[in-house]
Amino acid sequence: MDDFPVTLSRAVFMDRDGTINEEVGYLSRLDQMKLFPRSAEAIRLLNREGIKVVVVTNQSGVARGYFGEDFVSEAHAFLQESLRREKAFIDAFYYCPHHPTEGAFPYRQACSCRKPEAGMLLRASRDLHIDLSRSYMVGDVMKDVRAGKKAGTKGILVKTGYGAGEKTDEDPVPDYVAVDLLDAVNWILEDLAR
Numbered sequence: 001m002d003d004f005p006v007t008l009s010r011a012v013f014m015d016r017d018g019t020i021n022e023e024v025g026y027l028s029r030l031d032q033m034k035l036f037p038r039s040a041e042a043i044r045l046l047n048r049e050g051i052k053v054v055v056v057t058n059q060s061g062v063a064r065g066y067f068g069e070d071f072v073s074e075a076h077a078f079l080q081e082s083l084r085r086e087k088a089f090i091d092a093f094y095y096c097p098h099h100p101t102e103g104a105f106p107y108r109q110a111c112s113c114r115k116p117e118a119g120m121l122l123r124a125s126r127d128l129h130i131d132l133s134r135s136y137m138v139g140d141v142m143k144d145v146r147a148g149k150k151a152g153t154k155g156i157l158v159k160t161g162y163g164a165g166e167k168t169d170e171d172p173v174p175d176y177v178a179v180d181l182l183d184a185v186n187w188i189l190e191d192l193a194r
Ligand SMILES: [Mg+2]
Pocket: 015, 016, 017, 018, 019, 023, 139, 140, 141, 161
């Protein structure tokens, strides 16, 4: 069965804070987790198309000692539950708890998962059989776009969160600049139909 053909999936990788929910600067309490108004609709559209939705989030608040990994898991369960009520679903969550210069071992390290590195996307592609060349990365900072490009996806910057202040004219330029996650998803669905 080793050579049984595996069908590779498409995915939309997405950043969390500033992309799906409001950027509050090191979200450390569940009451700070506020979805943007059109996020559930955006994710629901992807679910309906059979496109995997994978959150990839830098959480250096762990390395900095602001909260623990248990809180990151709690926040993801809370986010998933908020989406479930709107019939939307995230297929998988990946986070990087590290920082190259803050905190103490094992969180203080120059890892390969912290965006703009592509580690989280590469791991997800192995775990979930994702074809990166047919996938997309969406986020509110250029680090997100860069991580996607490094992994071989297309990259979309959203203007929510820190997005409005990001420079988009430097290499690698985003494939699209969207007003928010729903605009990004609509562009992706059009891109797939091209
Ligand atoms: Mg962000």
